[in-house]
Amino acid sequence: MNMMTRLVGLLAGCMLFMATAQANSLYQDLGEQEGIANLVEELLFNIADDRRIRHHFADTDMERLHRMLTEQICELAGGPCTYSGDDMVTSHTGMGVTRADFNALVENLQLAMDDHGISVGAQNRLLALLAPMHHEIVGL
Ligand code: HEM
Structure with a gap:
């Protein structure tokens, strides 16, 4: 095999690797429907334990909040959900x-x-989708 063929092979290999790495959507990285539902469940447990913010949720229907947040994150992450x-x-x-x-x-x-x-990369991708929402949530 000459040098050129090797280089082309190497390049094709790299491109295939990058394409495969990119193909994993955030939805998949979060564990799809079940992974997101479990994640939101733990988020709500953490909130219930957090003295700084738990008072906000004193009168909240946590089952509905769980359903709504799961739908919202699923949709944001590119999953097959529609936030209702x-x-x-x-x-x-x-x-x-x-x-x-x-x-x-x-x-x-x-x-x-x-x-x-959840990998740091996937965490950052989700946080980047949520961060801009502070305009619609803070100070109202
Ligand atoms: C990125 C940040 C946030 C997102 C994506 C988010 C998302 C949501 C969603 C999807 C709902 C359900 C809406 C519905 O029932 O139709 C909700 C409700 C609620 N959120 Fe947030 N939220 C965020 C930040 C916060 C923060 C920082 C607090 C307070 C510390 C908060 C307190 C609440 C409460 C108390 C409810 C329930 C309201 C009710 O009882 O009807 N949220 N949020």
Whole structure:
């Protein structure tokens, strides 16, 4: 095999590797429907244990919140779901959620993702999708 053939082979191998790596969607990396439902369950347990923010959820129907968050994250991650809940402004108006509350919730999500063995790359991709929502949640 001459040098050129080897180089072309190597290049094709690299491209195939990159294409395969890219093919894994965030939805798959989060463990699809079941993985996301488990992740949200743990997020809600973490929130219930968190003195900084748990008071916000005192009157909340946690079963509905679990269903809605699971749908929302599934859809955001590119999964086959359609979020059927209220929009973020409507859901959070009148709560007085602060930036610190928002960060605390994100911290609880990160803890849940760590516990579920979600890769740092996938964690960052999900957080990047959620971070811009603070405009629709904080200070209303
Ligand atoms: C990226 C951040 C957040 C996302 C994606 C998010 C998402 C959601 C979703 C999908 C719902 C359900 C809406 C429905 O029932 O139709 C909801 C409700 C709720 N959220 Fe958030 N939320 C976020 C941040 C926060 C924060 C920081 C707090 C307070 C610390 C908070 C407190 C609540 C509460 C208390 C409810 C339930 C409202 C009710 O009882 O009707 N959320 N949120």
